[in-house]
Amino acid sequence: MSVLPTSFGGVFKIKDKDRESLATRSLVKNQSVYGEKVFDIEDYSYRLWSTRRSKLAAAIKKGLHELPIQLGSHVLYLGAASGTTVSHISDIVGEEGVVYAVEFSPISARDLVFLAESRSNIIPIVDDARRPTNYTSIVTGSIDVVYQDVAQPDQARILFDNIRTFCSLGAWAMIAIKARSIDSVSETRQVFDREVGSLQESGLDVIERVNLTPYERDHEMVLLRVTEDL
Amino acid sequence: MQVHLVPTIFGIFIHDNKGEIILHHVIYPDVSLAVTVTSKIMEGHIVTPLQDLLKQAQSEGFESVIVENQHVARAIEELGTVAVVIDEQSRDIKMFRSMLDDILVREKIVEDRTRVSTFRHDVALRIARSRISEASKSPDLLVKHAIDAIGEIDKNINILSMRLREWFSIFRPSLTRLVEDHNQFAQVIKTINKGGTTKEDLLKIGFADMIAEKISTSFETDMGAPLTGEDLIPLTQLADMVNNLVETRQRMEEYVSRLMQTVAPNITALVGPLVGARLISMAGSLLDLSRKTSSTIQVLGAEKALFRSLKTGTAPPKHGLIFQVPELYSAPYWQRGKIARALAGKISIAAKIDAFSGRDAGQMLRDAFEKRVKEIRTQNPNPPPPKPTASIQGRQGRQRSGRSRRGKYGRRRPSKR
Numbered sequence: 001m002s003v004l005p006t007s008f009g010g011v012f013k014i015k016d017k018d019r020e021s022l023a024t025r026s027l028v029k030n031q032s033v034y035g036e037k038v039f040d041i042e043d044y045s046y047r048l049w050s051t052r053r054s055k056l057a058a059a060i061k062k063g064l065h066e067l068p069i070q071l072g073s074h075v076l077y078l079g080a081a082s083g084t085t086v087s088h089i090s091d092i093v094g095e096e097g098v099v100y101a102v103e104f105s106p107i108s109a110r111d112l113v114f115l116a117e118s119r120s121n122i123i124p125i126v127d128d129a130r131r132p133t134n135y136t137s138i139v140t141g142s143i144d145v146v147y148q149d150v151a152q153p154d155q156a157r158i159l160f161d162n163i164r165t166f167c168s169l170g171a172w173a174m175i176a177i178k179a180r181s182i183d184s185v186s187e188t189r190q191v192f193d194r195e196v197g198s199l200q201e202s203g204l205d206v207i208e209r210v211n212l213t214p215y216e217r218d219h220e221m222v223l224l225r226v227t228e229d230l
Numbered sequence: 231m232q233v234h235l236v237p238t239i240f241g242i243f244i245h246d247n248k249g250e251i252i253l254h255h256v257i258y259p260d261v262s263l264a265v266t267v268t269s270k271i272m273e274g275h276i277v278t279p280l281q282d283l284l285k286q287a288q289s290e291g292f293e294s295v296i297v298e299n300q301h302v303a304r305a306i307e308e309l310g311t312v313a314v315v316i317d318e319q320s321r322d323i324k325m326f327r328s329m330l331d332d333i334l335v336r337e338k339i340v341e342d343r344t345r346v347s348t349f350r351h352d353v354a355l356r357i358a359r360s361r362i363s364e365a366s367k368s369p370d371l372l373v374k375h376a377i378d379a380i381g382e383i384d385k386n387i388n389i390l391s392m393r394l395r396e397w398f399s400i401f402r403p404s405l406t407r408l409v410e411d412h413n414q415f416a417q418v419i420k421t422i423n424k425g426g427t428t429k430e431d432l433l434k435i436g437f438a439d440m441i442a443e444k445i446s447t448s449f450e451t452d453m454g455a456p457l458t459g460e461d462l463i464p465l466t467q468l469a470d471m472v473n474n475l476v477e478t479r480q481r482m483e484e485y486v487s488r489l490m491q492t493v494a495p496n497i498t499a500l501v502g503p504l505v506g507a508r509l510i511s512m513a514g515s516l517l518d519l520s521r522k523t524s525s526t527i528q529v530l531g532a533e534k535a536l537f538r539s540l541k542t543g544t545a546p547p548k549h550g551l552i553f554q555v556p557e558l559y560s561a562p563y564w565q566r567g568k569i570a571r572a573l574a575g576k577i578s579i580a581a582k583i584d585a586f587s588g589r590d591a592g593q594m595l596r597d598a599f600e601k602r603v604k605e606i607r608t609q610n611p612n613p614p615p616p617k618p619t620a621s622i623q624g625r626q627g628r629q630r631s632g633r634s635r636r637g638k639y640g641r642r643r644p645s646k647r
Contacts, residue, residue, distance in 0.1 A: 106364075106366065109358060109361070120347065120348065122351075124354055133298045133318055136236075136327060137268050137271075139327075140239075141329075142328040165298075165318075166324075166327075184540055185541060
């Protein structure tokens with residue numbers, strides 16, 4: 001078994017015989033957050049990062065060119081759910097970085113709170129991502145990346161409202177668009193184009209689009225950048 | 231002068247449009263104070279630190295304060311000392327917030343960046359925990375779990391009873407036809423194990439005279455293996471399990487009925503506790519149900535048919551879960567759509583009352599619904615004439631090309647939720 005770096009800092013590939021999977025170097029030694037496999041290699045623990053359970057992992061596997069989430073990044077994560085992807089982002093940004101994890105459902109947030117107890121760089125926020133000013137009292141300091149995975153019909157609007165509240169010029173955004181929760185009838189392609197179009201209109205630059213088939217059906221990950229003063 | 235007011239977990243700050251702090255009230259390093267102050271302000275309540283700060287602002291002669299959150303504005307308005315303006319997109323406040331971590335250290339409010347991070351982590355955790363506890367108090371969560379448990383118990387009763395019937399048919403195959411009720415069937419098996427196969431034994435379990443007679447003769451004449459030996463013991467144990475499950479279900483049902491009387495009395499009066507509880511469970515919570523449109527409530531539980539209809543143009547479902555209401559399932563098919571619509575409308579009203587006011591309007595809604603059902607019955611006594619296109623040929627055509635058919639009626643789109 002061997003660990004190889006990828007083009008993204010903090011993201012690794014673990015090679016085991018002919019199998020190759022993504023992994024992050026765990027911030028907490030020997031911790032398995034959601035039942036994923038943990039390998040101890042040399043001085044570090046590596047947690048396997050499943051493409052089936054995390055859309056960010058799927059996007060990387062599908063050839064994402066640029067990942068703004070890096071060592072030391074300040075990330076605002078909307079739709080954190082029980083913290084599966086959040087835990088890997090926490091690994092990547094490290095102790096110097098921070099992940100503000102927003103989740104509205106108290107049931108999902110329970111696991112998120114358990115996770116945040118063991119990791120000092122995760123700030124759990126149980127609140128509605130539609131109302132960003134409700135959590136401005138906790139989120140102080142600048143935000144580098146807004147990551148969103150909320151599966152709501154108005155998800156583009158929610159993303160934009162948060163960007164406008166927290167980000168300034170040069171900040172990044174990643175959005176996992178779920179076509180089926182926006183429009184259950186239209187062609188997925190059309191839905192993606194419409195959503196991306198509306199984000200562009202509000203002043204964001206589209207850097208990259210990655211379709212997540214076959215890991216997630218009817219999903220697209222879009223990487224955006226704030227290039228106008230909002 | 232107009233100033234900006236920014237409440238944070240570290241303290242409450244008033245700054246000018248250059249981002250310079252004019253007045254502030256520091257909460258750091260008191261974690262529990264930060265938790266209560268933040269939660270209170272975010273619920274629109276007044277807290278002493280905010281009150282003190284605004285008094286100071288008043289004596290300094292500031293005309294109004296700008297805040298970016300409506301809850302905070304409400305809290306300040308309640309106090310009435312200084313005029314308040316809401317600006318959700320205030321650039322000055324955004325700038326101030328984004329620099330706050332540095333400002334805290336520079337102004338020596340917090341010792342260093344590490345303390346900023348740990349304090350934030352501690353406070354956020356406490357707030358998140360209290361939010362979760364708060365949400366766990368809501369009694370409709372109990373309704374949801376209890377009604378879901380009833381559903382699961384039902385499934386188990388069915389599975390185990392089927393097994394029991396098949397298994398026992400090795401010995402006496404006709405019993406399964408004579409006794410339809412699962413609970414009674416299980417009771418018969420337990421009696422047999424004790425050696426009771428006479429009519430008197432069966433009468434004791436509560437069978438009617440004629441059926442008891444039939445069962446007891448079937449024991450004598452039926453085909454199958456002899457009714458003895460330890461082979462009957464595992465069947466008895468299984469039968470015991472079925473009886474227990476039925477009993478548990480009954481108690482659970484009583485529990486749900488009692489809960490529903492307090493959680494959603496109006497829905498309960500309208501459709502009964504069980505259907506009402508299922509609606510709440512399916513919507514997620516009473517609040518979620520109250521926010522749904524009546525057309526959504528009408529087809530709640532028929533999602534498969536609904537999305538099939540949206541995708542391929544087949545007929546949309548007339549009813550979902552609410553089909554279990556007697557007025558609906560006992561109605562002839564051509565009245566069901568109309569009744570379902572009327573009922574869903576009333577449920578939606580009842581849910582809103584239960585969620586927000588708690589007023590007792592259940593009987594009124596129930597009466598209105600029954601009146602409407604009568605109307606529908608008298609207005610539509612006969613089935614509609616068959617549509618000319620609904621011939622066998624037409625049907626086949628629809629299945630093959632649902633898409634092209636849609637053109638005839640115009641493209642139907644779901645309304646945006």
